[in-house]
Amino acid sequence: MRANPIIPWRFHLGDEPDAWKKGFDDTAWRAVRVPHDWSVEQEFSRDCSSGTGYLPGGVGWYRAHAPMGELADAPHVRLVFHGVYKNAQVWANGYHLGGRPSGYAAFSFDLTEILSYAPDDDLVLSVRVDHSDLSDSRWYNGAGITRGVEIEVHEAVRLREHGTAFTTLSADADEAVVRVVQTLVNDGPEPVSVQVRHELRSLTSGRVHAFDAAVEVPAGGAADVESETRVPDPELWSDTDPHLHRLSTTLVPDRGPSARYTQTVGIRTVAFDSDAGFSVNGEPRTLTGVCLHEDAGPFGTAVPPAVWLRRLLRLKEMGANAVRMAHNPHAPELYALCDALGLFVIDEAFDEWENPKNKWWQGHNVYPPRHEGYAKDFPEWHERDLAAMIDAHRGHPSIIAWSIGNEIDYPNDPYASPLFDEMTGNNDASKPAAERVYDPSRPDIRRLTTIARRLAAIVRAKDPTRPVTIAAAFPELSSLTGFLDDIDVVGYNYKEHLYEADHARFPDKPLLGSENGHGYAEWQHVVRADYVAGQFLWTGIDYLGEAHGWPVHGSGAGLLTLAGFAKHTWHLRRSWWTDEPVAHLVTRPAGEGPRSFWSRPVSRAWEGGERVEVLCFAGGGEPRLTCGGDAIPLAWDDEGGFWTAEIDVRSAPLVLEIVRDGAVVARDELRARGAAARLDAVVWEAPEHAARRCADAGLALDGAPFDGLVQIECALRDADGGSARDERMVSVEVSGGELLGIENGDLADVTPYASSQRRTLEGRLAVFVRADAGAVVRLRAEGLPETIVECGP
Known part of the structure; x- marks a missing residue:
């Protein structure tokens, strides 16, 4: 199989009704590189939606010219899109191939017959993208061909698209048992006997394990082949040692050319236990995770892998070992990075099902909301979109669970129940009272149980090796209506106080903090309960959209800024999540006011003439604070999870040292800052x-x-x-x-x-x-x- 990126593309912002035609003149269009996000190239405007970052959408067209070359006589040619946001319609040489409403799903088209009609050497691809409904999401999603596009060339005897399932049946230090199940397709007019030869090569040591199988594939049909083998002394994948292997499969038919396919895999087992939490390869782990949206400042959602690498390494340094893909499938490169770096992944399919959530367009919780978005497509497309996520991503060892939804049960948004007179979510404080009380005209929340059961069945049919999870917003109610009954691992969003009682109520259900605040108390709920698998902070990185009001055009909930720089909270979290020496100083004015770290801003300012409270984020040893050489006594703030002291500001430097075994292993210093030089x-x-x-x-x-x-x-x-x-x-x-x-x-x-x-x-x-x-x-x-x-x- 050979895959070729299509370069260059040309782009036009606006609708061109005739741009689908092969002979359309696109020479005046702008050359762009795909992946491409046109929204982020435009100016911010308060006339656009706050929810999607005050950036415009609209309709845009892309066209690419690729030489036919070897494509003309290839036995099978496939055009693959990894994601187009959104409502894509695709033509090849003027033939309408079809479309995809979802902006997140990978999709593809068979070009083989179309190419046989080509009048010349110019293959022309036309793509119309429609993101006119700006209030379609609660966060920024971009607009355009925001992920990669490839042309794949295959032989007549080939692997079906996403036709390989690699599974670790068991694994320890001595031996692993792995299974490879593949679907072969034969486009030829005669049945063929195929030798299937596998090579599993360690990317760490280079060791090779070979095994094979055989299968008969009917003419114009398909056949499954299964291979199971024992791998001695396996190099296992985990968060601490992310050993990867390259699975190479060579198809050797008794007639016609052979074909070779490669896929990166990992040998590992993962498990969620209702009493012991999460484990990898039989070793217990606490999931120290972050939720991530897929934008990155000036790139919008067309993010280069190296930008993600810089961000992920900084999160790993903080102590993160897991990522939750919020709240949709992400670009394939991000999963490959998580494989390579050793980050566990919860992959998530939907943020809403058949009924739309509130979409804030003039500031967060500012009424009235709008109700555009994926809900209109869910009834027709949910099965194909959910299956597409699993097909595209099941080969990644980093993925540990499939989430079928985020906060689908958010109270009164839109589902309701008479079991609660008032239903309050995690950010409903500013909502009118009428929006929180039971309203029988709203959709009945019991409907969600039926849909959850259907989605869980789709997941298990596609991949029975990983658990089904969901991020529940209102488990107080959802645990009573049957909504959580068919869920393998129950994720709680901001409901840590329910863990103990719910573990006693349904002791066979593993529990997970699927979305959590940054406070020390939320972390202590995990530390003190072995049965909680871990937590996922909202969020790892600031993101565009979900803005509270102009000119603010994004959410500042992250531990990293949009620029990828660590915030003060990054250092605080690192002091909790790692055993590494951590020393970081911040200050805030002393005196009256909220004591909570989250209620009063802090800074690195160190000026004269005032009394300040010093906050010491310290870990990995004994903290020692001095000012001008004088020792300053420290007190532990059990609410904030840091050391603190109040002092009068002086010109001498303020120094925090971390001492371990008599040696200083980390140091931070604050002194008066000068003007930029x-x-x-x-x-x-x-x-x-x-x-x-x-x-x-x-x-x-x-x-x-x-x-x-x-x-x-x-x-x-x-x-x-x-x-x-x-x-x-x-x-x-x-x-x-x-x-x-x-x-x-x-x-x-x-x-x-x-x-x-x-x-x-x-x-x-x-x-x-x-x-x-x-x-x-x-x-x-x-x-x-x-x-x-x-x-x-």
């Missing part, structure tokens, strides 16, 4: 081990269309080399390359992403460039020396 710029590079793992997994971090991607982390420094106290507008000029975007992480900054300048936030910026050989990036900030970065490959 220079702009430092560092090119981020993936650690060698991470880059090697990604390459071994077949993930091209610098492949098309993001070849030559450079990520530059910028920081304002004062004359002493410390963080500067002021902000500056920074302009970027690229020669020998292309500026892809600038991100500061400021969710209230509505500077268009197409702009070549942006203001720093807390003295920092991230600059993204596609660099050719010899490329030079010039960074200019008012009143500072020019910074030059040479970054060509």
Whole structure:
């Protein structure tokens, strides 16, 4: 099998009724690289929906011209889209192939017959994308061909699309038993006997385990073949040792050419237990997870793998070992990264079923809502879309569970029940009282039980090896209506206080924190209960959309900013989730006011003339705080999960040291910050081990269309080399390359992403460039020396 990306594409924003025709003149259209998100290229506007980030949608067309070449005589040719947001309609050489409403589902078309009618060597692909309903989601989803597109060339005897299922039946340090089930297709006019030869090669050691099978495939038909083998001394995949293998399958028919297929797999077993929580390969693990949406600032939802790698490595450093894909299937590269880095994944199919949720378009919880979105397509498409998610992703060892929905049972949104006079969700404080009380005219929540049972059956028919889960918003009610009965692992969103009683009520159900707040108390619920498999924080990274009101155009719930920089909460979480030495200082004004860390902002400011409260995020040893060399006593804040002290600000530095076995193993310092004197710029590079793992997994971090991607982390420094106290507008000029975007992480900054300048936030910026050989990036900030970065490959 050979797969070829289609380059270049041309794009037109607006509707062109005749653009489906092969002979349509598209020479005036703009050349773009796919994946491509056109929404994020536009200007923010308060006339657009707050829920989807105040960015416009509309209708757009893409056209690609590919030479026929070997395609003309190929036995089987397939056109594969990994995701188009949304309402895609596709033509090849003017023939309408079909469409897909979902913006998340992978889909494909057989081009073989169409190519036989081609009048010339030019294969023309036309794609119409319609994202006119801007209030279709509660978060930003982009617009366009936001994921990769490929043309696959196959022999007449081939593997069916997604035709391989690799399963680990058992595994320990001495031996693993694995099963490979495949579906073979024969497009030829005669039956064939096929030898199926497997090679399982460790990407760590290079060791090879070979095994084979045989099958008869009827003419114009299909046949399944199953191989089971024992692998001695297996190199197992886990979060701490993510060993991967390459499964190569060679099909050798008794007539016609052979065909070779490869797939990256992992040998591992995972289990959820109602008393012991989660385990991998028989070893207990606590899931320390984060939820992730799929956008990344100036890239929208067309995110280069290297950008994800930088973000995921930073989350791993914090102690995260798991990701929940919120609230839809993501791009294939993200799953491959989780395989390579050792991150457990909960894959999620839907945020709503047959009835729409409230979509906030003029600020969060500001009435009236709108009700656009996937619900209108769910009755017709849910089975195909759910099956598409499992088909596309079941080969990933990182995936540990399939989620059939997020907060489908959110109270009164739209389902209701007379069992509760008032139904209150996790963010309903500002809702009118009438929106929280039982209304018999709303859909009855018992309907959800029927749909959940149907979806669970679809999942188990596709993949019986992983559990079915759901993220429940109102388990107080859902546990009474049967909604959770057919769920293998029950996920709780912000309902940690129910764990103990519910574990006693249904002791055979494994429990999981599928969406959780950042507080210390929420984490302690996991620490103190072995039967809770772990928690997934909302969220790992800030994201566009779900905004509270103009000009804020995103959610600041993340531990990383949109620019990929760690927030103070990242350091606090690291002190809880790792055994590594952690030392991080922040301050806030002392005195009256809410004590909660989450209610009062903190900063790294250290100025004179006031009394401050010092918060010490410390782990991995004994914390020691000094000011001007004088020891400062610390008190443990059991609510916040950190050490604290109140002191008068002085000019001398404030120093936090972590001492282990008599040695200082971590240190942080605060001193008065000076005015900006220079702009430092560092090119981020993936650690060698991470880059090697990604390459071994077949993930091209610098492949098309993001070849030559450079990520530059910028920081304002004062004359002493410390963080500067002021902000500056920074302009970027690229020669020998292309500026892809600038991100500061400021969710209230509505500077268009197409702009070549942006203001720093807390003295920092991230600059993204596609660099050719010899490329030079010039960074200019008012009143500072020019910074030059040479970054060509």
